[in-house]
Amino acid sequence: MGTTNNKTRPFGGGHTPCTRTHQIGALLLVAATFFLFRIFHRPCAHFSSADLSRPSRNGLPSSDGGDLSWPLRGYGPHLDLKIYVYDENEIEGLKALMYGRDGKISDVKCMKGQWGTQVKIHKLLLISRFRTRKKEEADLFFVPTYIKCVRMLGGLDDNEISDTYVKVLSQMPYFRRSGGRDHIFVFPSGIGAYIFKSWEIYINRSIFLTPEGDRTDKKGTSAFNTWKDIIIPGNVDDSMTTDGARVVQPLPLSKRKYLANYLGRAQGKAGRLKLIELAKQFPDKVECPNLQFSGPNKLGRTEYFEHLRNAKFCVAPRGESSWTLRFYESFFVECVPVIMSDQIELPFQNVVDYAQISIKWPSTRIGPELLEYLESIPDKDVEAMISRGRRVRCLWAYASESSPCSAMQGIMWELQRKVRQFHQSAETFWLHNGSYVNRNLVEFPRWKPPMPLP
Numbered sequence: 001m002g003t004t005n006n007k008t009r010p011f012g013g014g015h016t017p018c019t020r021t022h023q024i025g026a027l028l029l030v031a032a033t034f035f036l037f038r039i040f041h042r043p044c045a046h047f048s049s050a051d052l053s054r055p056s057r058n059g060l061p062s063s064d065g066g067d068l069s070w071p072l073r074g075y076g077p078h079l080d081l082k083i084y085v086y087d088e089n090e091i092e093g094l095k096a097l098m099y100g101r102d103g104k105i106s107d108v109k110c111m112k113g114q115w116g117t118q119v120k121i122h123k124l125l126l127i128s129r130f131r132t133r134k135k136e137e138a139d140l141f142f143v144p145t146y147i148k149c150v151r152m153l154g155g156l157d158d159n160e161i162s163d164t165y166v167k168v169l170s171q172m173p174y175f176r177r178s179g180g181r182d183h184i185f186v187f188p189s190g191i192g193a194y195i196f197k198s199w200e201i202y203i204n205r206s207i208f209l210t211p212e213g214d215r216t217d218k219k220g221t222s223a224f225n226t227w228k229d230i231i232i233p234g235n236v237d238d239s240m241t242t243d244g245a246r247v248v249q250p251l252p253l254s255k256r257k258y259l260a261n262y263l264g265r266a267q268g269k270a271g272r273l274k275l276i277e278l279a280k281q282f283p284d285k286v287e288c289p290n291l292q293f294s295g296p297n298k299l300g301r302t303e304y305f306e307h308l309r310n311a312k313f314c315v316a317p318r319g320e321s322s323w324t325l326r327f328y329e330s331f332f333v334e335c336v337p338v339i340m341s342d343q344i345e346l347p348f349q350n351v352v353d354y355a356q357i358s359i360k361w362p363s364t365r366i367g368p369e370l371l372e373y374l375e376s377i378p379d380k381d382v383e384a385m386i387s388r389g390r391r392v393r394c395l396w397a398y399a400s401e402s403s404p405c406s407a408m409q410g411i412m413w414e415l416q417r418k419v420r421q422f423h424q425s426a427e428t429f430w431l432h433n434g435s436y437v438n439r440n441l442v443e444f445p446r447w448k449p450p451m452p453l454p
Ligand SMILES: *[C@@H]1O[C@H](CO)[C@@H](O)[C@H](O)[C@H]1NC(C)=O
Pocket: 200, 201, 202, 204, 205, 454
């Protein structure tokens, strides 16, 4: 033994008269060929033309109506990834995380509201061209759960959620192989991954898709990690995101009654209360009714959007947590969103320059000064921001990634950056002949669930 020359390994061996090195060389060659084959023979998504991501120094994109493109720098313009989507019948317990303990919660119901992204992303991945049915060739693994909805509708309680997640994870050898690093979970609400109370023990290395960035309310901690997780857009009502069928159309700027509005419930939040105060002081400039969840001060869906479109600027203050759906809705009624949520983190920052399409104002400076500032912005600048927003808003719509621009496209761009050629964890080992083994030297294909976690 002892014939392997480690130094030649990374270069594929070659000249040492050593069979083991040759074997490794051959293996590397096979791997390289396979890899190149994949690069050149996979149908690639190609995105071209105008690009909002890297405008020239003065910051304004030159043309209108172009596609958004995945930047050339870094990984090139092509998407090349394979995602395996776990089947609900394949893993015991997965169904409970999707339809509740009795299997009675309907996915159609769960498609609506803020938790809808958990269902939509799953359904869209099922028809994605990046989906693979072979685990062996997958770069990433998607674990479908509709847990936010299931919990809201009483389908599982907190302890059941935790126990079921653990049961599910212990049945996934591939999760064990990477320590969860190549597994994707969606957490669609402010509570984030905390809906699974032991997330920190079991899935803290996995990729979370969530609308929520750093959480600062109530808990001093956040389940979101900007380097590992992906911010997704909020779930704007389908009736507003579908081109052509939009229930409420934007108004011309000159026809808008208000300078700014905020349409939401105050919920005792400081920023929101200040806005309501401001509207009382300047009723002809700011529309800001104190809305309620129900009763006469509740707006219907269409009515809500009819109000929203009636101002040049739509203020999006933080609520329970730092993200706000109103930010995304603004683009579909074509008002300029004014973010007042200091901790907000926005989706797809690899391709979108938010200073081109929105304003972020300190939440500590809500007062007449804000109105003076907004009034000072010439209409042509407002129009320009709106027009640039019109080009990117397709990234907030949960349509299939086969449409040239959609939230799924943006998510794929982000996921591409997570793809690794190699998968490992503290419990993964490998031998001279390419075999993966566990600590007991059992080969990967024979790792039998339930497996110890994490
Ligand atoms: C994840 O959890 C494990 C087990 O509790 C812990 O050892 C590890 O440090 C955690 N990793 C991260 C990145 O938080």
